[in-house]
Amino acid sequence: MSETIFIEGGRVIDPANGVDGVRTVVLRDGVVAEVGERVERPGDARVFDARGKWVTPGFIDLHCHLREPGQEYKETVATGARAAAAGGFTSVVAMPNTKPVNDNTSVTELMLARAAAAGAARVYPAGCISKGQNGEELAEFGELKTAGCVALTDDGKPVMSAALMRRALEYARAFKLPLAVHEEDLALVGKGVMHEGLTSTRLGLKGIPGAAEDVMVLRDLALAELTGGRLHIQHVSTRGAVRAIRDARKRGLQVTAEVTPHHLALVDEDVAGAGYDTDFKMNPPLRSADDVKACREGLADGTLDAVATDHAPHSAVEKDLEFDVAANGIIGLETAFAVCLGVARTGAFTENRLIEALTIGPARAFGLPGGTLAKGAPADVAVLDPALEWSYDPAAGFSKSRNSPWKSKRLVGRCTHAFVGAKLVHGEK
Ligand SMILES: [Zn+2]
Numbered sequence: 001m002s003e004t005i006f007i008e009g010g011r012v013i014d015p016a017n018g019v020d021g022v023r024t025v026v027l028r029d030g031v032v033a034e035v036g037e038r039v040e041r042p043g044d045a046r047v048f049d050a051r052g053k054w055v056t057p058g059f060i061d062l063h064c065h066l067r068e069p070g071q072e073y074k075e076t077v078a079t080g081a082r083a084a085a086a087g088g089f090t091s092v093v094a095m096p097n098t099k100p101v102n103d104n105t106s107v108t109e110l111m112l113a114r115a116a117a118a119g120a121a122r123v124y125p126a127g128c129i130s131k132g133q134n135g136e137e138l139a140e141f142g143e144l145k146t147a148g149c150v151a152l153t154d155d156g157k158p159v160m161s162a163a164l165m166r167r168a169l170e171y172a173r174a175f176k177l178p179l180a181v182h183e184e185d186l187a188l189v190g191k192g193v194m195h196e197g198l199t200s201t202r203l204g205l206k207g208i209p210g211a212a213e214d215v216m217v218l219r220d221l222a223l224a225e226l227t228g229g230r231l232h233i234q235h236v237s238t239r240g241a242v243r244a245i246r247d248a249r250k251r252g253l254q255v256t257a258e259v260t261p262h263h264l265a266l267v268d269e270d271v272a273g274a275g276y277d278t279d280f281k282m283n284p285p286l287r288s289a290d291d292v293k294a295c296r297e298g299l300a301d302g303t304l305d306a307v308a309t310d311h312a313p314h315s316a317v318e319k320d321l322e323f324d325v326a327a328n329g330i331i332g333l334e335t336a337f338a339v340c341l342g343v344a345r346t347g348a349f350t351e352n353r354l355i356e357a358l359t360i361g362p363a364r365a366f367g368l369p370g371g372t373l374a375k376g377a378p379a380d381v382a383v384l385d386p387a388l389e390w391s392y393d394p395a396a397g398f399s400k401s402r403n404s405p406w407k408s409k410r411l412v413g414r415c416t417h418a419f420v421g422a423k424l425v426h427g428e429k
Contacts, residue, residue: 002028002030005047006025006039006046007024007381010052013054013055014057014373015356016371016373019373030421032376032377032378053416056358058091060089061092063155063234064095065080065094065311066081068098068114069111070099077115077118080123082121083399084120087337088418090121090380091124091369096127097157103139104140104143108125108147129164135154135159135160149177151366153179153181155182158185160185166227169224178366179230179232182234185211192212193205195288196208197268199269205324210239210240217245218244225248231253234258234308236259237291238294258362262310262332262339263292264343265342266280267288267289269289276323281323282328283328296343306358312331313400335406338390384415384416389412390412392404
């Protein structure tokens with residue numbers, strides 16, 4: 001007999017089932033057994049007191065970099081999956097730009113074996129669109145899917161050939177896999193290192209225009225229309241991209257999209273405020289206040305389906321450099337909830353909508369299990385303290401890396417417990 005877990009007294013927010021109120025959540029045999037207002041508790045049940053807390057489906061991150069194989073000094077599947085659990089994420093999709101890249105089943109299988117051994121968040125590998133992420137020849141989508149890949153992406157790089165992108169959309173359709181795309185026109189990006197605008201001019205840094213993203217999003221929406229393929233736009237950061245995706249959805253295209261916590265919370269001027277701190281350097285870059293407003297509106301109205309972290313660990317070797325040459329990317333699994341909650345509390349979107357974008361939104365976008373507390377769903381649950389004030393110290397976190405713009409910042413809201421398959425993977429027993 002497996003243990004029965006009662007999570008009692010918390011505000012259960014389960015947007016997939018229209019639930020928002022105080023309920024008891026019962027987990028048994030790896031699945032959600034019941035969610036109810038009054039549930040009789042057997043004497044041998046293990047009880048978690050969630051009074052004053054939120055109880056939600058475990059978060060699902062469609063976009064993180066776990067760095068294994070090849071760059072284990074930055075992160076491993078085990079440390080990344082553990083950091084995820086600490087942030088309330090019970091499932092994460094691991095990007096394929098490892099070393100070697102995940103364009104073949106041996107890399108996929110290694111990631112899955114490491115994840116199973118780690119016993120933290122579930123890890124779903126994404127495979128490459130093109131062999132070697134070279135943008136020339138398609139990877140073997142069928143083999144990658146059979147090995148366990150849930151999506152295809154060349155993340156880190158755009159697919160610059162429109163012809164290859166067209167074939168990828170057609171080919172992926174046969175396997176019902178979403179194509180997740182990192183949208184930037186490299187010719188427009190040039191040597192840019194931050195958003196092109198008044199701030200880049202003032203700082204003397206080369207700029208990346210928002211149009212570098214817009215033109216690629218518009219191109220791929222046209223190709224999705226041509227092929228009937230399933231497109232997922234990664235880390236949307238511009239007003240133009242949000243508008244184009246909104247229009248495409250109205251026309252019935254199969255397009256979904258994600259936005260990161262940092263593109264909802266920070267603006268290009270923060271690079272100046274932080275004094276060229278390279279933990280404010282990422283790709284896409286922090287955009288203008290108007291772009292941030294558009295991303296918030298896009299999340300609020302459902303144009304953007306999911307909040308995804310783009311958790312991108314780097315060591316001091318890659319980051320402790322001049323802004324021009326430092327690596328792109330920041331870690332985000334352990335701060336995503338607090339950062340987004342802070343934005344929600346400005347009135348940008350509701351708390352309920354935020355939880356939706358962290359749970360059922362991403363689950364539906366990639367067709368993943370979870371994201372719901374429906375009876376029989378995987379017993380993946382996050383318990384969150386929405387009032388907990390804490391100071392974020394990356395060195396005390398679970399990620400191996402420390403590259404976060406929120407280091408030493410006061411945050412409000414934190415995951416206290418996470419369950420995966422009814423097993424406690426984060427928090428005090
Ligand atoms: Zn990317």
